[in-house]
Amino acid sequence: MPRTHFATVQTWVFDLDNTLYPPHMRLFDQIEVKMTDWVMRALQVDRARADHLRAHYWQTYGTTLAGLMAEHGVDPGPYLTEVHEIDFSVLAPDPALAKVIARLPGRKIIYTNACVPYAEKVVEARGLGGLFDAVYGVEDANFHPKPEARAFAAVFDRDGLDPAHAAMFEDDARNLKVPHALGMRTIHVAPSADPAPHIQHHTDDLAGFLARLLD
Numbered sequence: 001m002p003r004t005h006f007a008t009v010q011t012w013v014f015d016l017d018n019t020l021y022p023p024h025m026r027l028f029d030q031i032e033v034k035m036t037d038w039v040m041r042a043l044q045v046d047r048a049r050a051d052h053l054r055a056h057y058w059q060t061y062g063t064t065l066a067g068l069m070a071e072h073g074v075d076p077g078p079y080l081t082e083v084h085e086i087d088f089s090v091l092a093p094d095p096a097l098a099k100v101i102a103r104l105p106g107r108k109i110i111y112t113n114a115c116v117p118y119a120e121k122v123v124e125a126r127g128l129g130g131l132f133d134a135v136y137g138v139e140d141a142n143f144h145p146k147p148e149a150r151a152f153a154a155v156f157d158r159d160g161l162d163p164a165h166a167a168m169f170e171d172d173a174r175n176l177k178v179p180h181a182l183g184m185r186t187i188h189v190a191p192s193a194d195p196a197p198h199i200q201h202h203t204d205d206l207a208g209f210l211a212r213l214l215d
Contacts, residue, residue, distance in 0.1 A: 005200070006185060006213055011159075011166040012104050013179075014132075015146075016112035016119050018171040019189045019206065020097070021126055025090050034083040035064050043072065062145035063113050069143060076143050084118035093127030100210040101131045109134040111155050113145045134159060146175040152182070169206065173199060 014020055017028050032054065039050035057067020068074035101108060109132055112119050116137040123129055138144075140158060141151035156163065163182035170176050173194040176186040180198035187209065188194055193202040203209035 003213055006167060008165050009167045009185060010106040011161040012101075012106065012108045013161070013166055013168045013184070014108070014110050015168075015170040015172070015175065015189075016110055016114060016122055019169055020110070020122065020128065021091055021094075023171075023191065025092070027086070027088070027090055027122070030086040030090075031083055034086065038079060038083055039064070039068070042068075042074065062147055062151075063138070065138070065143070066145045076139075080115040080118070080138075084115060084121075088121055088125045091122065091125035093125070094207065095127060097207040097210075098127050098131060100207055100214060101128065103214050104210065107133045107161070109136065109159060109161075111136045111146075113138050115139055146170075146172070147178060149178050152178045156182075 021027060035054050036047060036050045039045065039053055040047055043050065043053070045053070053067070054064045057064045057071075061067040061070060065074070065076055065079055068079065069076060110119055110123070112135075114137055116135050116139065119135050119137055123132065123135070136155045136159065138151075141154040144151040144154065146152065163179065163184045167185035167187060168176060168179040169187045169189050170179075171189050173188055173190070173196055176188060177196075177198045180186045180200070185201070186199055187201040187203060188199045189203055189206050191204050201209070
């Protein structure tokens with residue numbers, strides 16, 4: 001892995017769920033249950049139908065919320081509050097990750113399809129508080145989710161970052177397509193590699209990957 005590929009990076013952009021914590025902690029499983037419950041109640045459907053719609057909207061629109069807004073005019077505020085009321089004790093602090101993030105040169109930001117209050121709770125539970133210069137959520141993209149180009153444009157314009165001098169770490173491979181097109185370095189953080197051409201690097205160990213860039 002050529003360190004030179006990251007030599008001019010000035011802004012490090014991190015997704016949140018299953019990126020700043022590993023999937024085996026299964027935090028997002030709780031959110032999926034909450035989302036299914038919400039869809040059942042709001043749309044008056046049974047659990048099987050609600051679970052199908054949740055997955056269908058995620059695949060079609062980028063997030064379940066985006067599908068609910070597009071097809072049912074759902075108010076995002078109450079939805080985001082409710083589905084993120086979960087147990088954060090499943091997350092463990094990660095001193096090794098905190099150490100390498102702190103050492104990265106330049107700005108460090110989080111950009112998630114979740115909401116900012118939830119992201120801040122995850123950051124604290126992982127022992128990463130005080131390490132990021134900004135945290136952006138779906139509300140900062142006018143509730144348009146990644147992988148939509150307009151979502152990235154809204155957040156990156158607000159932040160003022162230069163994509164040519166930025167890197168994006170993300171567990172959802174499709175969310176790296178726009179960053180790659182913008183000239184960002186793209187790193188897929190996931191248990192298995194994806195051969196898509198817009199993915200330049202893969203790791204299943206974020207702390208280890210960052211440490212190799214710095215050592």
